[in-house]
Amino acid sequence: MKNLLVTLADLPAFEEVIDVRTPLEYADDHIPGAINAPVLSNEERVIVGTLYKQDPFAATKLGAGLVAKNLGIHLATTFKDRPKNWRPLIYCWRGGKRSGSMTTWFNLIGWKARQLAGGYKAYRGQVLQQLEALPAALRFIVLAGHTGCGKTRLLHALAQNGAQTLDLEGLAKHRGSVLGSFPAASQPSQKSFDSQLIRQLSLFDHTRPVFVEAESKRVGKIHLPASLMLAIRAADCILLQASFTDRIRFLCDDYASLFDDPASFKIKLSRLVEMHGKVVLAHWNELIDQGQKAELFSELISLHYDPAYKRSSQGNYLRLSDARPLVIDPSGDLSACAKQLIVDLAA
Structure with a gap:
């Protein structure tokens, strides 16, 4: 996935920015202009997170199934009309599995999707630096x-x-x-x-x-x-x-x-x-x-x-x-x- 990673400096090169975090995370704050296409709902994230503390493997498997289901829904609704040459930037909390999953599948489809290295956490760090300067x-x-x-x-x-x-x-x-x-x-x-x-x-x-x-x-x-x-x-x-x-x-x-x-x-x-x-x-x-x-x-x-x-x-x-x-x-x-x-x- 390293060749699919980009930084905040690359943001202007993308036609659309997609926040795949939960609606609650998105409502708390997001990169300006980003749309919310969660790969886990608020409730699903809690379920997976709770299970992970008891059985990481079972939680990962459950999360993968839920992400696949939600990706399918987004492909049939939110992104159904996106053109072949569409170039979206995708991020989650830290640039991990949630945004990685969507980025991988979008590229398999043929879209030129990229994943934001460091995710929202990197964006928040930049905001705090700018607030100082x-x-x-x-x-x-x-x-x-x-x-x-x-x-x-x-x-x-x-x-x-x-x-x-x-x-x-x-x-x-x-x-x-x-x-x-x-x-x-x-x-x-x-x-x-x-x-x-x-x-x-x-x-x-x-x-x-x-x-x-x-x-x-x-x-x-x-x-x-x-x-x-x-x-x-x-x-x-x-x-x-x-x-x-x-x-x-x-x-x-x-x-x-x-x-x-x-x-x-x-x-x-x-x-x-x-x-x-x-x-x-x-x-x-x-x-x-x-x-x-x-x-x-x-x-x-x-x-x-x-x-x-x-x-x-x-x-x-x-x-x-x-x-x-x-x-x-x-x-x-x-x-x-x-x-x-x-x-x-x-x-």
Whole structure:
């Protein structure tokens, strides 16, 4: 099989990339663009793995039969219309028997299939290496400011007007705070987030700045790479400012969906009980029941978000004290503001 092995450097030469791992492994993370054609199902892999601990030979024989069965199904369905000169790249976890089996059979059929040496494990190793190197090569501009001042909205306006932006909350599917989970969307796995992040970082032009929001090292359950945190915490900052009234109005609109599910809203806030006490939490729960949005967000800003920002921001972002101030209405049209910011930073 050595002559059928290729490396990640050969990836562009192939028309299609096939991940033969289980659907669960594929969902956790995969090479971008790869399709999933598992040679063992989730359940079958568990059965074979359990048996292998007791009788390796019996497990290998059982696994071979299951792989043959599933290969037959894929040939009759997923790959039935592939042309004679088709050239796929196939991988599994470590470039072992699962991908080797499909690669061998595809070549016997006449396709020019190749197996990825090291499998997904080699790809994951490359991702971790790139996570160490790429952030340091980019010039970040950090959008800092209190909760409710429109950092995400300005970031999106910058992107719409041609600026390079890194939307970490969008990639992580979380807004970074205790109330930050996206409605009807779960967060990706850490590995999947890392893959999406590398894909984004590799597209940036190193001669132009990259705008990014100020973030803590965790966005929901996702951990941001230490190399990225070092790069953005040492970057130049723009300090967004908005009136208290404008911030309240913005949060009432931006987090309005939380009031559609009061029980879930209260569960989220319950994580703050150790910090603020049961009496305060009970009061906030009453405001939720009464639909008092402005009152609740006013107290959350005053008692929780602003004190937390004061504790963490100055120590985390080295150039925040020299930041350029920018007063905006977070609920307004930020396109003109974004355009001017792009022009100013290009000058």
